[in-house]
Amino acid sequence: MKEYVIGDIHGGYLALKALIEKLSLAPEDRLIFLGDYVDGWSEPVETVDYLCELKARYNTILLMGNHDSLALDWLLNGTANDLWLSHGGAATVAAYQKVSENKKKAHILFYTALMPYYLDSKNRLFIHAGFTNQKGVAKEYFEKIFYWDRSLWESAISLDPRIPTNSPLYPKRFLCYSEIFIGHSSLDKIGESVPTKHANVWNIDTGAAFKGPLSAMEINTKDFWQSAAVYLYYPHELGRNDS
C-alpha cells in the first residue's frame, strides 16, 4: 500500500488530474489531501467533484484549509470579505454562480466533512497549516489555528539545525509527532519548488496557486511527483498572481 500526501490545489483541477494520473494508483492506496482545494484557478467546482470521485474509489483523507473554510462560509452565509475575494475567492464565487443549487448543497456537505487534522497509527500528523500548543493538536483551543497558523513552519525554517532535539531551545511542539506534513505556506516564498523538510516538518505546498506545480509525496519513501506548473494549464488566467 502506498500513502500519498498532496499539497494545496487552489482550483487547479487540470493539474490535479494530471498529477493523479502520474501516480498509477492501486485500489488499496491511500490519499491524504492537505486542504486549500479552492480559490485561485477557475475550476474549484471540478476540483471538488474530482475529489469526491477519488474519495469514492480510494482510502482518502481530506483536510480543511483556510480557503475551504472561507468558501464554506460564503456558501452558507454569503460572507465575502474583500481580502478573501482578492486572494482567490473571486474565482470561487464566479465558478459557483454557474452551478445548480443541488450541486452547491452537495459541495456544502463536502466542505463540512473536511477534517481539521489527521493523525495516523505511526504518530504522523497531517494538518493544513500548523498548531501552536506545545502539547500538540489535542490541546489547541481554537480550531481555526489548524488551517491558518504560519508559526509552525516559520519556527521550522528558522531553527538552527545544530540544536539537538533534547535541548531546551528545541521547539517542544515538533516533539509531539514523529513527522508533520503541512501545506499553506507556499515554498516558492523560500525559493523551493519541491517538497521540503525542516526539523521534522514536511511542507508539500509547492505554490500551485502562483507559479509552481502541484505535488504529491509518498510519505514512507519520500518519493514525489509533480504536475507541470499549474498556470500552464490555465494560460488565460492569473490565478493568485494578481493579488
Ligand SMILES: [Mn+2]
Ligand atoms: Mn492555506
